Amino acid sequence: MVDCDVRGEAPDARAVAFKSLGCRVNFEEIECLRGRFVDAGWRSVDFDQTADLYVINTCTVTGLADAESRKTVRRAVRRKRAGGLVVVTGCYAQRDPEALAALDGVDLVLGNKEKGQLFEHVQRFREDRRLAGEIWVDSEPTTENFLNHGSARGQGEQGSLRTRATLKIQDGCDERCTYCIIPTVRGASVSRPLESVVDEARHLGRSGFRELALTGVNTGSWGRDFARAGRSEATSLAKLVRALQHVGGTRMRFRLNSLEPDTVTDELLDAIEASPMFARHFHVPLQHGDSAMLRRMGRNYDAAVYAATIRRIHERFPEASIGADVMVGFPGEDEERFRSGRDLIESLPLTYLHVFTYSQREGTAATRMPGHVAEDIKRARSQDLHALEDDLRRAFLARRNGSEELLLVEGKRGPRGGLTGLTGNYIRCELPVDRDASENEFVQVTIENRGEPRLAGAVPVATPNGCLD
Numbered sequence: 001m002v003d004c005d006v007r008g009e010a011p012d013a014r015a016v017a018f019k020s021l022g023c024r025v026n027f028e029e030i031e032c033l034r035g036r037f038v039d040a041g042w043r044s045v046d047f048d049q050t051a052d053l054y055v056i057n058t059c060t061v062t063g064l065a066d067a068e069s070r071k072t073v074r075r076a077v078r079r080k081r082a083g084g085l086v087v088v089t090g091c092y093a094q095r096d097p098e099a100l101a102a103l104d105g106v107d108l109v110l111g112n113k114e115k116g117q118l119f120e121h122v123q124r125f126r127e128d129r130r131l132a133g134e135i136w137v138d139s140e141p142t143t144e145n146f147l148n149h150g151s152a153r154g155q156g157e158q159g160s161l162r163t164r165a166t167l168k169i170q171d172g173c174d175e176r177c178t179y180c181i182i183p184t185v186r187g188a189s190v191s192r193p194l195e196s197v198v199d200e201a202r203h204l205g206r207s208g209f210r211e212l213a214l215t216g217v218n219t220g221s222w223g224r225d226f227a228r229a230g231r232s233e234a235t236s237l238a239k240l241v242r243a244l245q246h247v248g249g250t251r252m253r254f255r256l257n258s259l260e261p262d263t264v265t266d267e268l269l270d271a272i273e274a275s276p277m278f279a280r281h282f283h284v285p286l287q288h289g290d291s292a293m294l295r296r297m298g299r300n301y302d303a304a305v306y307a308a309t310i311r312r313i314h315e316r317f318p319e320a321s322i323g324a325d326v327m328v329g330f331p332g333e334d335e336e337r338f339r340s341g342r343d344l345i346e347s348l349p350l351t352y353l354h355v356f357t358y359s360q361r362e363g364t365a366a367t368r369m370p371g372h373v374a375e376d377i378k379r380a381r382s383q384d385l386h387a388l389e390d391d392l393r394r395a396f397l398a399r400r401n402g403s404e405e406l407l408l409v410e411g412k413r414g415p416r417g418g419l420t421g422l423t424g425n426y427i428r429c430e431l432p433v434d435r436d437a438s439e440n441e442f443v444q445v446t447i448e449n450r451g452e453p454r455l456a457g458a459v460p461v462a463t464p465n466g467c468l469d
């Protein structure tokens with residue numbers, strides 16, 4: 001048995017393995033926890049390796065996510081070293097801690113609020129093992145605990161250094177969409193203070209990341225809660241964009257994650273327009289293109305308002321990638337409403353879709369609604385929208401053919417053996433195989449449409465050294 005001491009005095013570094021399920025917010029939190037443990041002398045190992053401690057950040061957005069979380073917990077229990085620990089946290093732990101504590105081999109269950117003190121909980125637990133199956137979950141999950149990344153730089157694929165970091169700037173949500181469990185498990189909307197965001201962005205820039213994805217549960221609502229918390233006057237994401245625009249100079253790009261339609265203000269578009277290092281990429285969840293369905297979903301806009309929002313973005317940034325979440329099979333979706341929703345999508349300058357299939361989530365209003373849709377119909381509608389998505393992607397790449405873009409090169413190689421990367425406007429590209437570029441480098445390229453929906457060619461633009469800096 002390894003005689004662990006979390007203060008990092010053990011002769012050989014103890015091994016800790018992390019697994020994050022679900023969204024980018026969960027992923028970001030795990031990266032911060034990894035940094036905390038590594039800075040304290042632990043060794044971070046892959047989840048399929050043997051470790052002294054396993055930490056699973058669970059998701060509960062659907063029944064499937066619950067099942068995946070339980071499966072992951074069981075994998076950890078099977079792998080843990082004698083005397084090792086399995087700690088389960090995240091949204092499933094927040095929603096149903098008893099169910100997870102009841103799984104064989106689970107040592108500690110922490111809610112979303114307690115997640116920030118996970119390191120301390122492990123220390124306390126190591127010193128007093130009588131506490132197996134312990135549950136620490138506050139029924140009020142709202143937390144102002146935004147973690148820092150520490151010094152560790154996460155690994156990308158094949159051991160490559162990751163080029164992009166995720167920075168959580170907001171947590172929780174004040175909306176009440178009828179299919180969504182998130183406000184129940186993550187609480188009210190809370191924003192990370194501006195100075196703290198800027199400091200952490202600087203730190204990540206200094207750590208070598210060349211792109212920061214700014215994420216949250218309802219990212220666009222950043223700053224609206226300040227007044228409620230009596231911290232300062234309410235403010236908006238536009239202010240944060242302006243504060244970040246010079247962080248990292250031309251060496252770091254920012255990408256905003258999902259923006260609810262009501263948060264896409266002209267003030268925000270002005271701020272992004274004035275900030276060349278903010279990616280021309282907008283992801284604006286739609287969920288459904290039919291207004292009657294949007295009302296059933298409890299969304300705070302109708303089809304016309306959504307359409308106007310997307311057109312406003314496109315007029316301001318014609319080169320931008322604009323994506324949308326859409327859901328098929330929500331209760332009450334008959335063929336006519338599906339068609340009218342699909343027609344709206346087809347009429348808008350969207351460039352890609354994330355297609356979700358509605359599934360019942362215990363604890364949400366939608367489960368009690370009449371008109372649940374048969375699984376085979378859901379499948380057919382999902383296939384239909386996936387085909388539409390391929391058309392949207394092809395049309396966008398055809399429009400961008402021959403345009404110049406800034407490509408951030410990643411470590412992965414494409415089907416023709418060239419290094420791949422991502423442009424600001426979310427085009428995944430492959431460089432010529434003989435193009436000697438290095439990971440984490442910005443390269444000015446000309447887009448070459450290959451007729452494939454998800455990968456384009458990229459020809460480096462002949463500049464003195466072929467790169468930005």
Ligand code: SF4
Nearest residue numbers: 173175176177180182
């Ligand atoms: S905006 Fe709606 S779907 Fe998104 S997290 Fe909030 S309640 Fe859930």
